[in-house]
Amino acid sequence: EVQLVQSGAEVKKPGESLKISCKGSGYSFTSYWIGWVRQMPGKGLEWMGIIYPGDSDTRYSPSFQGQVTISADKSISTAYLQWSSLKASDTAMYYCARKDSNYVGGHYYYGMDVWGQGTTVTVSS
């Protein structure tokens, strides 16, 4: 079974650092991009960025560039999202998701087809 399993809920104080994880299994982890998505309480989905574990090529949404770091360790099929100094506004649910590409009729088509269960991050003094 193809799945992404995320690390557990975190409760942190402002200014602390944090690294959450997303472990892939059931497929070739190095062959698919992994994206990170933020969902603040009661709000919509926000695209944070994406990494290709095969070569660690990473792209960030302009809104999150410099605010977080996305990385991956292909030896253990795990992607990471980390903060160096958390803020209360980082309180949210964070999802990782696999970007699938389908080649049909001479064209590639893309979608995030497998999602982790989400990691709740609470930042409060």
Add this chain to the structure above:
Amino acid sequence: EIVLTQSPGTLSLSPGERATLSCRASQSVSSSYLAWYQQKPGQAPRLLMYGASRRATGIPDRFSGSGSGTDFTLTISRLEPEDFAVYYCQSHAFGQGTRLEIK
């Protein structure tokens, strides 16, 4: 950065009715990258459509997608009780979502 605007914000319909959800991009988007997701409370999003009009694995054929350029549509032909949820379009960034609620 391309901005996706979804409308309406909330759609109130009854089971059996047809739902039409809109996603408009601030500039032209390749349909290859346009996807739709469904999210229910307390759950991760689920991929419905990719490439604007292609159903993901296991998605019933009452769901269909269309559009190109800057205007895309998700249509649910006959609403089932389990279809009431929030729907997002995405091309890198996400739209703000349309909440489909029971009338």
